[in-house]
Every structure is written in C-alpha cells, then in structure tokens.
Amino acid sequence: MTTGVGPLVRFDRVVKRYGDHVVLDELDFTVRRGEHVTLIGPSGSGKTTILRLLMTLEKVSDGVIWVDGSPLSHVRAANGSLKPAGEKQLRESRKKIGMVFQQFNLFPNMKVLQNITEAPVSVLGMDRDEAESRARELLDLVGLAGKTDAHPSQLSGGQQQRVAIARALAMRPEILLLDEVTSALDPELVAGVLDLLSDIARSTDITMLCVTHEMNFARDVSEKVLMFDAGRVVESGTPEKIFSDPEHERTREFLAAVL
Amino acid sequence: MSDFFSTLLDELPQVRAGLWVTLQATVLGSLLALALSFALGLMAGSRLLLVRGLSRTVVEFFRGTSLYIQLFWLYYAMPPLTGYELTPLLCGVLAFGLNYGAYGSEVVRGAVNSVPRGQYEAALALNLAPARRLRKVILPQAWVQMIPSFTNLLIQLLKCTPLLWLISAADLMTVVQQVRDRTGETLTAYLTLLAAYFVLAYALTLLMNLLERNAKRRLGLETGPGSLFRTRGAAAAGGVR
Amino acid sequence: MNGFDWNAAGDALPLLLEGFRVTLLATVLGTLVAAVLGLAVAVAGRAPSRLVTLPVRAVTEFVRSTPLLVQLVGAAAVFSSVEPLTVGVVVLGVHYAAYTSEVYRAGIDGVPRGQWEAARALSLPARRTWQAVILPQAVRNVLPALGNYAVSMFKETPFLAVITVQEMVFEARRYGAEHFAYTEAFTLAGLVFLVASYPTSLLMRKLEKRLGH
Numbered sequence: 094m095t096t097g098v099g100p101l102v103r104f105d106r107v108v109k110r111y112g113d114h115v116v117l118d119e120l121d122f123t124v125r126r127g128e129h130v131t132l133i134g135p136s137g138s139g140k141t142t143i144l145r146l147l148m149t150l151e152k153v154s155d156g157v158i159w160v161d162g163s164p165l166s167h168v169r170a171a172n173g174s175l176k177p178a179g180e181k182q183l184r185e186s187r188k189k190i191g192m193v194f195q196q197f198n199l200f201p202n203m204k205v206l207q208n209i210t211e212a213p214v215s216v217l218g219m220d221r222d223e224a225e226s227r228a229r230e231l232l233d234l235v236g237l238a239g240k241t242d243a244h245p246s247q248l249s250g251g252q253q254q255r256v257a258i259a260r261a262l263a264m265r266p267e268i269l270l271l272d273e274v275t276s277a278l279d280p281e282l283v284a285g286v287l288d289l290l291s292d293i294a295r296s297t298d299i300t301m302l303c304v305t306h307e308m309n310f311a312r313d314v315s316e317k318v319l320m321f322d323a324g325r326v327v328e329s330g331t332p333e334k335i336f337s338d339p340e341h342e343r344t345r346e347f348l349a350a351v352l
Numbered sequence: 353m354s355d356f357f358s359t360l361l362d363e364l365p366q367v368r369a370g371l372w373v374t375l376q377a378t379v380l381g382s383l384l385a386l387a388l389s390f391a392l393g394l395m396a397g398s399r400l401l402l403v404r405g406l407s408r409t410v411v412e413f414f415r416g417t418s419l420y421i422q423l424f425w426l427y428y429a430m431p432p433l434t435g436y437e438l439t440p441l442l443c444g445v446l447a448f449g450l451n452y453g454a455y456g457s458e459v460v461r462g463a464v465n466s467v468p469r470g471q472y473e474a475a476l477a478l479n480l481a482p483a484r485r486l487r488k489v490i491l492p493q494a495w496v497q498m499i500p501s502f503t504n505l506l507i508q509l510l511k512c513t514p515l516l517w518l519i520s521a522a523d524l525m526t527v528v529q530q531v532r533d534r535t536g537e538t539l540t541a542y543l544t545l546l547a548a549y550f551v552l553a554y555a556l557t558l559l560m561n562l563l564e565r566n567a568k569r570r571l572g573l574e575t576g577p578g579s580l581f582r583t584r585g586a587a588a589a590g591g592v593r
Numbered sequence: 594m595n596g597f598d599w600n601a602a603g604d605a606l607p608l609l610l611e612g613f614r615v616t617l618l619a620t621v622l623g624t625l626v627a628a629v630l631g632l633a634v635a636v637a638g639r640a641p642s643r644l645v646t647l648p649v650r651a652v653t654e655f656v657r658s659t660p661l662l663v664q665l666v667g668a669a670a671v672f673s674s675v676e677p678l679t680v681g682v683v684v685l686g687v688h689y690a691a692y693t694s695e696v697y698r699a700g701i702d703g704v705p706r707g708q709w710e711a712a713r714a715l716s717l718p719a720r721r722t723w724q725a726v727i728l729p730q731a732v733r734n735v736l737p738a739l740g741n742y743a744v745s746m747f748k749e750t751p752f753l754a755v756i757t758v759q760e761m762v763f764e765a766r767r768y769g770a771e772h773f774a775y776t777e778a779f780t781l782a783g784l785v786f787l788v789a790s791y792p793t794s795l796l797m798r799k800l801e802k803r804l805g806h
Contacts, residue, residue: 420762421786512660546659
C-alpha cells in the first residue's frame, strides 16, 4: 500500500458524460488525507456526480480517479494500461469509502440496530456481538441510544439521517461522502445533524467530501471549498478566502444568490 | 334433505379425495409458479442480454399459448412425442406452475423495479455483495409489493384447477359431477360446486392477507384487523388476470 | 415414440383455422357483452341505495371468485336447450364483466370530484351527468385494461370446447382423436394462439404507454 505521501484522492482529467451532455469536463482536483472539503456550486454543476463516481455508483466516461495511490475503478492490464475494473475490484475499492445520502436510504426492512450491523457482519466479517456493541456506541454518539429496536419508518427525518451517519461510520471508512445530507430535512432538524457532523469532523481523522447548500457548515467545518460550475472547478481555497474575497465572477454570483 | 346433499354425504370419502386433489394441484402448482416467478423475474433484470432474452421468451411463450392447450399438450401430446407419461395431477401442477410462473415473473420484475434506487445504492455504498444486496435489501421490500398480485394469481390458479376434470384427475369438480349424474339435480350440484370454490378462494385470500400483514409489520407498517377480511381488488389498472 | 408428423400437421391446419373463426367470434361477442355489462355493473355500483350496491357487489365478487369452467359447464347443463355458442358467449361475457366493472369503477373514481360538482352546479340531470360528463372521461382511461381482458378471454375460449362449441381446440381434439395425432393438433393450436395473442399483447402495451399508464 502506498500510504501517506501523495493526496488521498486525486481526480485526473475525469470526464462524465450522459449521452451528449457533459457533466464533468476533464476535472482535476485533489484531497489530502484528513482534509474536510466542501463542494459548492449551482445545481446541475456536477457536485453530486463527483461523490457518486467516488462511491462507484457510476462509471467515469474518461480519466482516472486515484484513491490512496491506486486507481479507484480501473485495474492495470498486462501491458500496463488501465481498464475498467470488475465487481471484485470495485468491492475492494469501496472498502475505504462510505456515503450518507440526501434521502437517508435506511433499509426499511431492518430495525435500526440491524441497519448498522448488517454490513460490518456480512462484509467485514465482524463477530455479531462485537458489531452490535459497536453499533450501540455509534448510536450513542449520534444521540439515539434508545432507538436500537425502532423501525426506520418510526423515526423522524433527522433521526433517520443520524442512523444513516452511524451506519456509514460503522464501516470505518477513510473517506466519508456527504451528499446534501440536510436537504431533505425539516428546517428545525438541520442544525442538530450539522452539529453532529462538525463533532465527527473535529474528533476523528476521517477525510470528508461534502456537497451542501449550508454555507455556514462549509465555513465552520471545512478547510477547503471548491466552487463548481458547468463541470469544472471555477475556484478553490479556504472558506475565508472563498466567502469573503472570491476571485471569480461566477462565485460571487452564486454566493450572492445563496447567502 | 335433498337427494343431492344426502348422496354427497354418502360419498364423503370420495368428495374429500377430490378436494384433496384440487388442493394439491393448487398448492403444488403455486409453489412451482412461485419458484419460476422469482427465477424468470430476476433473470429479466440481468445485465446479460442472453439471460434477459431467455426469460422474455419463456414468459411470452407460456403467456401466449393458452393454459388449456398447455395442459392438453402435456397430457395428450407429450407421451407420443417423448415417450414420457405424467400422471394427470402432475400434468396439472406443471401446466399451472408454468403458466402462472410466467405471469408471476412480471410481478416479481415489477416489484423489484419499484424498490427505490436509493436502496440499491445504499447497499452498494455499504459494500454488500451482489447476492446479499438482493436477498437482504431488495427482495424483502419487493416482497410486500408482490403479495397482493400473487394473491390474485393464486386465486386465478385455483379457478383453473377444474380443468383437471378434463384430463381425468378426479378433482373436486369430477366428484361433484358424479353425484350430480346420479341424482340429476343439476342446478343444486353446480351451485354447490361454485360455493365450494368461493369458500376456498376466500380462505386462500385470508391466508394471503395474513402473510401481507406479517410482511408489512416487518417494515414497521401496522395494518388494522379490517385489512384481513378485505377481498381482492381486481387487478383493475393492468387488466391482466 | 412417433415424433412429429408434418403431414398430419398440414392436414389439421385447415380444420383448426376453420375452428379459429369460431374462437374469434366468441372472443369478440364475449368482449362486447363484458364491456357493456361491466359498465352497467359499475354504474349500478354507484347507485345511492345500498339495496342496489350491496347485492351488485356480492354477485360480482362471487362470479369473480369462482371458476369459469364450472360456470360454463353448469350453465350449459341448466340451459341445455340453448345453443352452446350462445351460452358460451354469455357466460364468458358475464364472467369478464365482473372484472371489467372494476376497471370502469377505477376509471369513474379517476374522474376528478370537481367534475361531479360542476355538473351539479349546472343542475344537469343524473343521466346527462353520466352521459356527457363522467363516462366520456372515464372510458378513455380504461381502454388498455379492457384490451388486456379481451386478450385474456381469447386465451380462455378453449374452455368453450368443453360445452361442445366447435372452436379451434374442439377441432384439435377431434382431429387428434380421429387420427391419433394429438401432438400435431395441439402443438399447432398452441402456435396459432401464440401468433395471434403475442402481437395483440404488444399492441396493448404500446397503447398503455401512450395513454401514460
């Protein structure tokens, strides 16, 4: 394993097309280990696509994504060139990455505890008792210690999203992808979830990539903000820089519209 | 008591045997249909064109040729063609299973497709293996959607079992008609027969409603006791029986 | 084992096609009965009095839950003096009306409440409300489902052979028995069904898509 030196995530001229529509246009960017990066930009600018490519929910049309020095969704052929990976290699790649979705996507056929233990037991081969005690710790962390036996349908949106966060953390990912995790929540529940994520960002060394419309969250949690427009990074920098002294016209327009 | 009912009582062992044949054909036929529904329905969602095509062909074949002809083909045409002869009951089970398996596969396919895409993606993001995604996440949710349609198909299958009479399988219809022949009470005989099938259909519906309630409960959805006695809505929108 | 006799198949085909005309006739007439009777049942199910709606619902439920074959054989035995094709068409029509009435019911339920209220606001009489406002809107949505039931009925017309209607399967059985050529006769009959019903099903699916179901 090539740990340490280079960036943890590197997009190398990544292109994503749907038919004729180009969503990501030869995108280059890197994320360092432990960094918390927020992706902002108008809707349709390709932010969510970046997370979905990283989670291997979709395939790149061109270019290579590198994670920890290895290609994420490619394998080296005998002649040294890269070719698309099969399911087996993809499952290896996914081990490092976890994702929290806008719509929570808890499994309604499993109670809260099993939502969290299912993957550690069946994927990581963790002992069931160990998985359960760890799930309880995580539920405690997200403030839902009493809800182990609840069905997802009995929880509020905010509670469901907390369980989803615990579920993702249970897989001990190196990289956590957060896809508009508060967009589907009632306004009064947003702050609680954001506070929880800030706590996690501060107290762990997980690398976070976050797509959000919550500019306060971007400002408080992330060290780097990437401004997207039309499939490209228009501007990147510290939150202070982007929010108080944006260089690019598109960034100024966007911030004026959302702040 | 009328002649018909007293004769029916006298012949109780025969009637019971006939009922048993009908029930066997219904239950075994449904089990075969259920297995085929899942096999063909899941094949229809395969990434491989060949697998999808095979499923499509089998489904269209058994839906397109009439059940009646399939049954007769198995009973009359297969023995001279292949040298294999099946018992009448087995012919029935096979024909019912194949025919309703073809219809059921559409139910499975539709239900699997109706599970929100986010569920599949969440299972993928948790790195569950493909078979596990299907077994632990997709199918348990799709199952709840399938039950009402499966109930309809089950009743349709039950309603086809009198065809067994035509291939001399001594089912309920055969036995009751024998009593009718002996007593000459045509109207009473056929009304009794209809009532018997109605009771069977209602009992099966009740069982399936129980199953549905159980499946819903596992998704954390509670249903009132009234839902148990609800009869089947005809598959109105699709018009497929 | 005698294999498949192509000569016998060639012999049987004209007879089968002769019977197929009766099959088609029964399907068309049966569908007409089901379409008209189903509509009547659906409208009756909307009657203001429970004295009408409850019996209507009970009878439809009973007809729908009991086997077509028993209904056919029973009716043919009870009305033994009536011509079998007539009995067959009526029983097919009644059986399927129990299904089509549900289709109409859903179609009628699908007409927005505001349409009823608007008709009332204009003081349209009940007859006019149904004729000019509700049914034209309800019927358009039910056509694909009715078509699907017509295809289902088509595939169940072989049941008529049991009450001696000389449709295709009746001819197939007769030919099979006379020449001991069941294999050829039933294989051909099955193929004729497949050739006729598959394109129709495709057409219905297209129609459904077009009407946005």
